[in-house]
Amino acid sequence: MTIAAATARPAAAADASLRWHSGSGLDLLRTLGPLLRGASDPSFSVQGGVVWNAFTTPDGPVTLRLAPAGGGAVDARAWGPGAAAAVAAVPRLLGSGDDWSGFDEPAFHATLPRMVREARRQSRAVRLPASGRMVDQLVPIILEQKVTVIEARRAYRYLVHKFGSPPPAAPLAPAGLRLAPTPAQWLQVPSWEWHQAGVGPQRSATVMRALRSAVALERLAALPAAEAAAKLQTIPGIGIWTAAEVVQRTHGCPDSISVGDYHLAAYVGAALTGHRTDDAGMLRLLEPWTGHRQRVVRMIQASGFRKPTFGPRMTIQDHRRH
Template sequence: MTLTATAPAALSAVLEPEGAYSLQASVSPLQCGPRDPTVVFRDGAVWMAFRNEDGAVTLRLTQRGGLRQCSVQATAWGPGAAAALVSVPRLVGLLDDWSGFDAPAFASGLPELARKGRYLQPGLRLPATGRMLDAVVRVILEQKVTGLEAKRAWRYLVARFGDPAPAAPDAPVELRLPPTAAQWRRVPSWEWHRAGVDSKRSAAALRAAGAASGLERLDGMNAAGVHAGLCSIPGIGAWTAAEVLQRTHGCPDSISVGDFHLAAFVGAALTGKRTDDAGMLELLTPWAGQRQRVVRMLYASGFRKQAYGPRLSPEDHRRR
């Protein structure tokens, strides 16, 4: 990877993925809803704003070429630009290795729906941000609420307490940096309330912000170490740790035990019947080490479980 100056205060790099690759499919899980101010899809480009050890970054990613032969153009602005470009291969999933999953001996034993999903999404890779606090706070906001509530809370808090992203030509005006640990700690109780975040989740987020330096050290640890470190913080359990690992480490085996929908989905996809967490883990046992990939491919297949009863309704904590 070669860095070149493209404009004052800008650096760029071009990366060439090996094998099939889709930038949008790979980095979509990093966006907290279509109005996430930290990850914006606009006119064929992916814009991200974040901080690294050198400072704030605005990053633009574009894919040139097709699925089977392409390049990824990355351009970064801000004091953290050089470090951001070094992190891009991991960030966009280019270091994610599917060779074991795609090996004939393994692939032949996969469920039919997982094989279908891999056929439909051959360019999907698992991204890894390495940014622990950002992921932890976002996932805490997703605990025990609907996706709509969690996305609104994240959007409100980032817009209210995050900083503007480093200036870049044609960058989306809504692009903002997630709050730092210090900024999260300064969010007053009534602003959590206005964001629709109850006291348990706000308290967990504040504890995570208080342990930010320790959290960031988890980036260099394996999945078991990260899981144990996260679960040592009150308010963070197995579900939250698994969801964080999927985003920060691109963990191919991380399963979200305790998810409101996942066990029933996996049971319906693999057996035609819903199941619970224990049943889900038993069903996925043959693919230990690759269970998250299997789940992603089940979703990629287009399979949807039958819905029963009314949808879960959002709760408005702001009027309490």
């Protein structure tokens, strides 16, 4: 893998840019997919294979544009005070640290069931992304605790539109792109606005507790994934599921499993055996691939597998008028 040097103010008036070569094929959209909170995530926009992302770095806000450049390369351009920091983080964001070597060793690979071998074949251009941005991942994941994805994403969209900010201006940037609130802005969200968004007091209180030490929280990105996950769980309201979901995205962790997920165990059981299972059963099924268990799950998901319907769906609750 090679990285072209970032340059200040190149053509098209970007504040910083680089061309990153992955060394092999790279599916940009499928690699970044886990970072988006649905198709209507206000901080992301996908247009014709080009990904726009607005976020805040330690140096300030940034509007980042990522575009495929052929041959596994990606062109990154960024605008705003955080431009240099954003482009410097692009290789890690796109999975430069995602190590498949152990997984692809013949003896290890031979243990894979047919479905996973086929999923691996389909996933050669997909990497596990590592955003390194703890707050940006933690808040929407807390909002997903014990509710449906539809409820959580509706709440996140409402709060980002109301309490976020416009991103730095960039040529041809899509309308409606928003910066998620900073930790200070999240802490200023009043209780009635959490209620209006459909977020109950337990989840909003967890967000508030976590972000009161936002600087220490962001430092967890520099720790190994397992250590970062353990430290996250010292915050009341953050358990194994939340911590795993975060480090999967911030660290590109190939092994963290979302134990306690409402659907995941049944999904993995159906994919690997044709039958639903519970968390303990899921962990037993994935044990042969310890070190790459989340990678196996991600490959199954990327394959398009859909499990049979085993029971009733979770009911979508609307707490905003109560």
